[in-house]
Amino acid sequence: MDAGSPPDIAELLRSAGLRVTGPRRRVLRWLEHHPHSTADAVWAGVRGQPASVSRQAIYDVLRACEEAGLVRSVQPAGHAARYERRVHDNHHHLVCQSCGRTEDVDCAVGASPCLIPSDYRGFDISQAEVMFWGLCPACLQRRRSESTAAQAPAPHGG
Secondary structure (H helix, E strand, O other): OOOOOOOOOOHHHHHHHOOOOOHHHHHHHHHHHHHOOHHHHHHHHOOOOOOOOOOOHHHHHHHHHHHOOOOEEEEOOOOOEEEEEOOOOEEEHHHHHHHHEEEEEOOOOOOOOOOOOOOOOOOOOOOOOEEEEOOOOHHHHHHHHHHHHHOOOOOOOO
């Protein structure tokens, strides 16, 4: 393996103290290409590749990988938990209030944590989590189109 290339999935699992299993490999591979997936989306994406895997097995894999530091879960208020492999930096998320689309956004300062509370209250803070809420481009465009259609004059009957 080249010094600049990322470790393969089996190596990641072993280095985290986890057994290398088909479901774990498939889940991590899926999340590599589909960040911010819900457990159900992961299950739908991996259940037939190459053998079937139960929904409960997906939840077990996600929990084990999260506990091992290979996966991070993000749970925007009102939405199912979403999982991602980007775990080794302090970043935040943009969340669409309409469709739930979730995107990474880098920390403005970069150092962890990038927000400083007004009072630490004795805590040793290691991470700050911020979610920016708004509308994604597709939902914003749909809303604008609906608004334009609603303002159009009604056709004349004749």
